[in-house]
Amino acid sequence: MELKTKVAAEDGKHDLLITREFDLPVELLFKAFVDPVLVEQWMSNPHATAKVLKLESAKHGSYQLQSTDAQGNIVFRGGGVIHELIPGLKITRTFEVEGAPFGAQLEVYGFEKLTDGTSKLNMHVIYESVAQRDMVLKMPFAQGINMAHNRIQEILGSQKQS
């Protein structure tokens, strides 16, 4: 199945463009980013529960999110400041994962109306350096490798005990 989300990351550049079309009116797409209750709902997944610690959706506002696993351990905490917020059109904000070596990134979200019922999100993310961008891009890839390793360890570990 083809993924609806496109990621454009040119070699040697320190930014990337994430685009996605939604089967939603642009007002609802925008609301998903500014309403704390809705943010918590779509940021959560079967492995992690998202919590909005702070979300002041306004110019010069700030936000902080965290995720916990099934055991209640914090697996992620991050946030940033909102530089500009134009309802239904644009959000410019910074983002930084706490305790990660990636540094802050600048995110420009452009909300575009396609038809009355469909919309498009253009997400431009700018990093401090090419190396930083590439490290962030490779994270899910590295996690995939780690998960494979953990799975092997689990299997081998359980065999040892038996």
Next chain:
Amino acid sequence: MNLRRDVFQAIADPTRRAILLLVASHSMTAGAIAANFDTARPTVSKHLQILTECELLAQEQTGREIYYSLNSEKMKEVADFIEPFRKMWDDQFNKLEEVMKKYKTKK
């Protein structure tokens, strides 16, 4: 022992990455591949077995020799390291769409 092999596991090892590079240009026998490494022949055989199991290598019998070549279709899955990143965002945005559709009908 029958571990399910996956491509991430296969390419996590530097020797296996080197083997993939070797056979990328032309198919080679196990002996010819092993000649490129200082490691023992059985170790190389084990690597070839893992790469074959996860379908990154294709085997072809020519007379008494088995030739290994790169399965480029499977390689495409891993060649692009951006794919897991894209998948992560796609999952997230699918969830967003689902949540907002429910929200819309509730109103």
